[in-house]
Amino acid sequence: MARTRISLQGNPVRGVPMEIRTMIAHAMETGYRPGADGAVIARNLIRRFRCSFDDGTRIEPVFEAELFPAVAANPYIAFHFTPPGNGSLRFVWEGDQGFVQTETLDVRVA
Amino acid sequence: MRRPDSFSRSRRLVLVAGAGMASGVVHVRPANAAELPADLLAAVQAFAQGAAVREGRVVLDIAQLVDNGNAVPVRVAMEAGLPAATAVRAMALFNERNPQREVVAAQFGPLSGQPEFSTRIRLATSQKLVAVARLQDGSCWSRTVDVVVTLAACIEAES
Amino acid sequence: MWPEAAVRMRRPASIVLLILPLLLGLCSVAAAQTSKRPEPSDTRRSGHDFMGPATQAMQRDDDRNPGMLWVYDGEDLWSREPGNGGKACVACHAAANSSMAGVAARYPAFDAASARPVTLGQRINLCRQQHQRLPAWAWENPDLLALEAFVAYQSRGLPMAPSADVRLAPFTEQGRQLFGQRQGQLNLSCRNCHDDNAGGRLGGSPIPQGHATGYPLYRLEWQGVGSLQRRLRSCMAGVRAEPFAFGAPQWVALELFLAQRARGMPLETPAVRP
Numbered sequence: 066m067a068r069t070r071i072s073l074q075g076n077p078v079r080g081v082p083m084e085i086r087t088m089i090a091h092a093m094e095t096g097y098r099p100g101a102d103g104a105v106i107a108r109n110l111i112r113r114f115r116c117s118f119d120d121g122t123r124i125e126p127v128f129e130a131e132l133f134p135a136v137a138a139n140p141y142i143a144f145h146f147t148p149p150g151n152g153s154l155r156f157v158w159e160g161d162q163g164f165v166q167t168e169t170l171d172v173r174v175a
Numbered sequence: 176m177r178r179p180d181s182f183s184r185s186r187r188l189v190l191v192a193g194a195g196m197a198s199g200v201v202h203v204r205p206a207n208a209a210e211l212p213a214d215l216l217a218a219v220q221a222f223a224q225g226a227a228v229r230e231g232r233v234v235l236d237i238a239q240l241v242d243n244g245n246a247v248p249v250r251v252a253m254e255a256g257l258p259a260a261t262a263v264r265a266m267a268l269f270n271e272r273n274p275q276r277e278v279v280a281a282q283f284g285p286l287s288g289q290p291e292f293s294t295r296i297r298l299a300t301s302q303k304l305v306a307v308a309r310l311q312d313g314s315c316w317s318r319t320v321d322v323v324v325t326l327a328a329c330i331e332a333e334s
Numbered sequence: 335m336w337p338e339a340a341v342r343m344r345r346p347a348s349i350v351l352l353i354l355p356l357l358l359g360l361c362s363v364a365a366a367q368t369s370k371r372p373e374p375s376d377t378r379r380s381g382h383d384f385m386g387p388a389t390q391a392m393q394r395d396d397d398r399n400p401g402m403l404w405v406y407d408g409e410d411l412w413s414r415e416p417g418n419g420g421k422a423c424v425a426c427h428a429a430a431n432s433s434m435a436g437v438a439a440r441y442p443a444f445d446a447a448s449a450r451p452v453t454l455g456q457r458i459n460l461c462r463q464q465h466q467r468l469p470a471w472a473w474e475n476p477d478l479l480a481l482e483a484f485v486a487y488q489s490r491g492l493p494m495a496p497s498a499d500v501r502l503a504p505f506t507e508q509g510r511q512l513f514g515q516r517q518g519q520l521n522l523s524c525r526n527c528h529d530d531n532a533g534g535r536l537g538g539s540p541i542p543q544g545h546a547t548g549y550p551l552y553r554l555e556w557q558g559v560g561s562l563q564r565r566l567r568s569c570m571a572g573v574r575a576e577p578f579a580f581g582a583p584q585w586v587a588l589e590l591f592l593a594q595r596a597r598g599m600p601l602e603t604p605a606v607r608p
Contacts, residue, residue, distance in 0.1 A: 149286065
C-alpha cells in the first residue's frame with residue numbers, strides 16, 4: 066500500500082467550498098525512460114483519481130481526474146469540495162499493474 | 176524553536192485540518208493559440224467535443240521559468256467573477272512538446288463547488304501549455320502560456 | 335507550515351559602548367550608548383532561498399512536500415519490530431519526538447568504537463547491526479532514507495549544532511581541504527562554485543551556497559528522497575571527476591565540514607530542492 070497524505074484546508078462548513086490536498090507515493094514511471102542497462106523501464110502509472118462523498122443514503126462524485134505520464138511522480142492533486150452535510154469522503158487511486166488504493170475521511174460540518 | 180507535530184502511528188493515512196494557504200498568481204507571457212502544432216490542436220478539439228474553443232476566462236497558474244521540469248506546480252481555474260450560468264463540467268491541460276499531448280483531464284461533480292485543480296506536471300523542454308474548460312452548455316474556453324524549462328546543470332551520476 | 339523566520343537570515347543588533355573620560359581627569363566616566371545595526375555579518379543563505387516561489391511552497395507546506403511521505407514511512411519503521419525477535423527502535427528510544435529532538439542537528443558525531451565520525455545514516459545502521467542483529471541497509475535503501483528522514487525531521491527548525499568534540503577536528507580539516515580541492519576534468523572545487531560564484535547561474539540554474547541543511551531531501555531531479563552522499567556524488571560527476579565510493583570516509587569528512595559551515599542555520603529536513 067502506498068503512503069498517502071490527505072488534508073482538508075479549514076473546517077468543513079455546510080455549503081462552503083473548501084480545498085482538499087492529496088499526495089500519494091508512486092513513481093509514475095512514464096515508459097519513456099531508459100534504465101541503467103539501456104532498456105526502457107516499463108510504464109507504470111496511476112491512471113485515475115476519484116473522490117466521492119457518501120452522505121449515508123447515496124454516493125455523489127466530487128472530483129475525478131484522468132492522469133497521463135506528464136503528471137509528476139508522487140502525485141499531488143488538490144481540488145475543492147462543498148460539504149452538503151455530514152458524511153464520508155472516499156478517495157480512490159487506480160493504475161497500471163492492478164494498482165488500487167482507497168482512503169476514507171469522515172466529514173463533520175460546523 | 177519549533178517541534179514537529181506528532182501524528183497518529185496507527186494509520187498510514189494522515190488526516191490534517193489546517194489553515195488554507197494562499198497561492199500567488201504568477202503572470203506568464205500569454206502565447207498565441209494560433210501558433211499551436213496540429214496534434215496539440217487535435218487533442219484540444221477532441222476534448223472540446225466539436226465546440227469552438229475561445230481564448231479567455233481560464234486561469235493557468237504556472238512559473239514562467241521552472242526550477243526542474245520533473246515536477247512543475249500548476250493550477251488551473253476560472254477567472255473570478257464569472258456568472259453562475261457558466262458551470263464548468265470539465266477542465267484539461269495539454270502540452271506542446273512532451274512525448275504525449277495530454278497531461279491531465281479533470282471532471283467536476285455537483286459537490287465540487289469550485290472549478291479548479293492543482294497538481295505537479297512534467298515538462299520535457301520549453302514549450303506551450305494549453306488549459307481548456309468545457310462548460311455545462313458545451314462551450315469551451317482556453318488559456319495558452321509559454322513555459323521555459325532548462326536542463327539540470329549538474330548531470331546526475333549513476334547511483 | 336514552515337515558519338518564515340526560520341529560513342530568513344537573522345540580523346543581530348549590536349550595542350556600541352563609548353566611554354569618554356573627562357579631559358579634566360576626573361574619575362567619573364560618561365558612557366554613551368548607541369544602538370547600531372552593523373553590516374550583516376552572516377551572509378549565508380539556505381538553498382531554499384535560491385528556488386522559485388512554487389518550489390519553496392512545496393517545501394514549506396507539509397501538504398505539498400513529497401518528502402513527508404518518506405517521513406511517514408520512517409515513523410512506521412520506528413515502531414516496527416524487525417521480525418527476528420529483536421526490538422523496534424521505539425523499545426529503546428521511546429517516542430521519537432522527544433528522544434530524537436536535537437539529535438540530527440549535531441551529526442556527524444564521533445563514534446568512539448571506530449574512532450571516527452559517523453553520519454546519522456551510519457549511526458542508524460550501527461544500531462541496526464549491534465542492537466537489532468540485522469544486516470546493515472545498503473546505501474540509498476528506501477527504508478534507511480525513510481528512517482533517517484523521520485529522525486532528522488524531529489530536529490526540523492533547530493539550528494545546525496555539530497559537536498565541538500575535539501576528536502572531530504582532524505576530520506573536519508580533511509573535509510575543509512576536500513571542499514577547496516580542484517578535481518575532475520573541469521578542474522573545479524566545491525569552493526569555486528559554492529563560495530566564489532554562489533548567487534550566479536550555471537546554465538539556467540541558480541548556484542546555491544551548498545549548505546546541507548535539509549538532508550535527506552526530496553530532489554525533483556531524483557523524483558524521490560536521497561542522501562547528501564548521493565548529491566555530492568552527483569556534484570563530483572558534474573565536474574567530471576570519479577566520485578568516491580559509497581561509504582568512503584571522504585564523504586563523512588565533507589559532511590562534517592559542511593555541518594560546521596552551516597552551524598546555526600536551521601535544519602530543514604525534509605527539504606525540497608531542484
